[in-house]
Amino acid sequence: MPNPTLTAEALGARLPPLLVAADRVAATVAQGVHGRRRVGQGDSFWQFRRFVSGDPLARIDWRQSAKSGRGAPEGWFIRETEWEAAQTVSLWRDASASMRWRSRQALVEKRDRANLLLLSLASLLLRGGERVMMMQQDARPVTSRSGLDRLAADLETVADDDNGLPPPVRLPRHGTVVLFSDFLSPLSDIRALIGSFAAVPVTGYLLQILDPAETALPYQGRIRFRGMEREGEALIPRVESVRDAYAERLKAQQDGLATICATAGFGFGVHRSDHPPEMALLMLHQALAAR
Numbered sequence: 001m002p003n004p005t006l007t008a009e010a011l012g013a014r015l016p017p018l019l020v021a022a023d024r025v026a027a028t029v030a031q032g033v034h035g036r037r038r039v040g041q042g043d044s045f046w047q048f049r050r051f052v053s054g055d056p057l058a059r060i061d062w063r064q065s066a067k068s069g070r071g072a073p074e075g076w077f078i079r080e081t082e083w084e085a086a087q088t089v090s091l092w093r094d095a096s097a098s099m100r101w102r103s104r105q106a107l108v109e110k111r112d113r114a115n116l117l118l119l120s121l122a123s124l125l126l127r128g129g130e131r132v133m134m135m136q137q138d139a140r141p142v143t144s145r146s147g148l149d150r151l152a153a154d155l156e157t158v159a160d161d162d163n164g165l166p167p168p169v170r171l172p173r174h175g176t177v178v179l180f181s182d183f184l185s186p187l188s189d190i191r192a193l194i195g196s197f198a199a200v201p202v203t204g205y206l207l208q209i210l211d212p213a214e215t216a217l218p219y220q221g222r223i224r225f226r227g228m229e230r231e232g233e234a235l236i237p238r239v240e241s242v243r244d245a246y247a248e249r250l251k252a253q254q255d256g257l258a259t260i261c262a263t264a265g266f267g268f269g270v271h272r273s274d275h276p277p278e279m280a281l282l283m284l285h286q287a288l289a290a291r
Helices: 006-029 064-070 080-085 110-127 145-157 187-198 212-216 237-266 278-291
Strands: 045-050 077-082 088-093 131-134 178-183 203-210 225-226 233-236 265-271
Touching: 006 110, 006 278, 064 077, 077 187, 088 110, 110 131, 110 145, 110 178, 110 203, 110 278, 131 145, 178 278, 187 203, 187 237, 203 212, 203 237, 203 278, 233 237, 237 265, 265 278
Parallel strands: 088 131, 088 178, 178 203, 203 265
Antiparallel strands: 045 077, 225 233
């Protein structure tokens, strides 16, 4: 069984470089954009949530806390409003095996680029006064840049998942979701997912992250392809003979994603992992600001 102390130390050693890189990317983009802070949906009650370290004591609802029958601070509850829900951006990145791949044309795996973009976007949004949270069970929003380390820790501890789609969690009404994935799952599954988001209702953005080799299929001759998610193997005698058909299939997937998103009022974009992350972050921020 892994030693919990050693595991925590290993995670801690990995977080600072990622946070530094994310903050650098966010700072570069922040020079050319304005904050997204906007008028909220009013002060109507949304939900009670448990107190977490860093919450102001003035935010505690003492009547609700007294009903819990538990001591401090485990029994304390924060009262959240519709305005706060509308200011919340929920973030998710694909943890499936296909995101762990990279070709020789790319310096990073797709998952590493997704991690960097997620934390960079979180940093940029927090600068603009937004609330940010991971899309996972029992997640709590962070409201300042000091909470980035918690988001990074949450990101590192998310278990691998062959599903390739976000978990079913309760989302803040009128909030925003941003999903980072290669989005190679069946369109029917993605359509059902986005439909469930629109019913909450929330709006959002899907960023498809692809390796350069996935966009161009640059191989020549006889190649054996091995699936990373139990798809098996495929031996193709002449890869160049299927390149056009592959391009059509990829375009059909992307056109389908764009249609699904447009129908639900979501945005959709594509980012290659060999391109600068600043380009994708600026595109994301502009799209969210427009919504």
